[in-house]
Amino acid sequence: MNFIYRSLSTIPNRYAFLDRIDKLVAENEQVSLLLIDVVRFSDVSSSYGYEVGDAILAQVAFRIKNLFGEKALIGRISGDIFGLVLPGTHSDLQLQKFYAHLTDHFKTPITFNEQAFVADFNVGAVANNQGNRDITKLFSGAESALKQAKADKYKNFHVVRIHEQPNSGRALALKADLKRAINNDELELYFQPKVRLSDLTITGAECLLRWNHPLDGVIVPGVFIEAAESYNMMNELGYWVLEAGFRSAFEFEMARQQVQVSINISPTQLYDSRLLSKINDLATYYGIELSNIELELTEDVALSSSLMVKKQLSQLKATGMTIAVDDFGKGYSNLGYIRDIALDTIKIDKSFVMGLDTNPVNKAIIEATQVIANAKNCSVIAEGIETMEHLHVLREMGVQTGQGFLFSKAVTIADFLELTQSDLIVGDSLAYRNRVG
Incomplete structure (x- = not known):
């Protein structure tokens, strides 16, 4: 049983699988991709438990691999969906x-x-077009085919063909703009304060990326992250953010502000063997104690069963950095991952905080998160604090740290330093702060 479970954990997850496809297609684009959904598998896990479910999934995966031979690539796209790439x-x-x-x-x-x-x-199956090396187009085709296969009550199988669609002028322009933005310092970090709820002292800063576009003004990441993913620029973008985060930590130290800087890490970086050495180089260059840096990863990355991800996180934590999981509870019901990875901080997704005063279940979820955090010796941060009622309830529940618009939106480093050096945190009023203190 244990052997099978470990074998399941070695199957590349969605991000690692896409990376392998990308490398394969770069050498020879003549491949086919199948997305294989195990029908009604949730019934197995519900009836026999997740341990049995994982063991059976492992057998499914390795039987598929053996069935199609050594040249086939297999990956785990989500809980019970596998991807299979066949060359030719x-x-x-x-x-x-x-x-x-x-x-x-x-x-x-x-x-x-x-x-x-x-x-x-x-x-769902798709055969790649000759000359197409855009794996996003390939994968989208397979997802579309799988959706149609699920909708067909009789066949359970569907093939789509990739239709060549030249990149729109806007898409190509966005790619060129993003490359220029990285090279011409058009990107900038903004910082949202993390606040100790007991006395409203700023203890940390989450780095949030902004693009100062010469024509469109300040652009938030949602608009251009998709372009970065499509054009395989996430690593480049991620390392820009990483270095800017270290540079900001240095500026905070020069201003004599003891603020831990939280940097969001992209999934592709966790599969990059250069990540640890790059972080050590930045720490040396800027003279930063790594305990002053926190890496935030999204819940879907934390859910990864990849041994490489777990190894990377273990090595990063060993440097003295802290590791946080962001948006906890937002997208996944399987809590097994939170048990198996080393964490320092759990950030409660803002959807639970913002509905705290209207939905009693939200309070129960936050309390349950605190129990989990205490068992793992983790701290808890509540995101999305927007009202005094949120603040009072979270204080009563024993949540110690939070962030949200009640304290400040994300601001430039100059404005952030002004916040740290003043009493003007809540409502831009000292009197207001004293009233809630």
């Missing part, structure tokens, strides 16, 4: 035969602890 040029009929080969093979049940499970699948 394939017709619709050949892809249909691959599906039939898969389903025929799995008519033999999977057994575990005297339980038998017959796997059935929805499969």
Whole structure:
């Protein structure tokens, strides 16, 4: 059982899988991609528990791998969906035969602890066009095919063809603009204060990226992150943010402000073997104690079962940096990951805080998060504090740190330093601060 579980954890997750496809397509774009959804698998986990579910998924994954040979690439896209890349040029009929080969093979049940499970699948398939090296287009085609396969009650299989669509002028312009932005210092970090709720002292700063576009003004990341992902620029962008974060930590020290700087780390960076050495180089160059740096990762990255991610996080934590998981509770119900990775901070997603005064379940979720954090010896940060009522309730619950518009929106480093050197935190009024103190 333990061997199987560890084997499941070695399967590349979505990000690592896409990275492998990218490298493969760069050498030869003649590949096909199948997304394989294990039908009604949630019933297995619900009936027999997640441990049994993971063991059965491991058997499914490695039987698929053995079925299609050493040249096939397999990855775990989400809980019960696998990706399979097959090199070569394939017709619709050949892809249909691959599906039939898969389903025929799995008519033999999977057994575990005297339980038998017959796997059935929805499969979406796409054959790459010659000359296409845009894996986003390839993956989108497979996702579209899988969606149609799920909608078909009779076939459970669908093939789509990638239709060549030249990049729009705006898309190409955005790519060029983003490269220029990195090279011409158009990017800037803004900082949102993290505040100790007991006395409203600023204890930390979360770095948030902004783009000072010469024509469009200040642009927030949601607009251009998609372009960075599409053009494989996330590593480049991530390392710009990392260095800017260290430079900001240096500026805080020069201003004699003891502020821990929190830097969001991108998924692609956690699969980059250069990450640790780059961080050590930045710490040396700027003379920063790594205990003054916190790395924030999103919950979907934390959920990754990748051994490389776990190794990276362990090595990063060993340097003295703290590790935080952001948006906790926002997208995933499987809490197993929070048990298995080393964390220092759990950030409660703002959706639970902002509805705190209207939904009693939100309060229960925050209390449960505190229990988990205490068991892991973690701190808790509440995001999205916007009202005095939020502040009072969170204080009563024992939450010690928070951030949100009640204290400040994200501001430039000059404005942030002004905040740290004044009493004007809540409502821009000392009297207001004294009233809640």
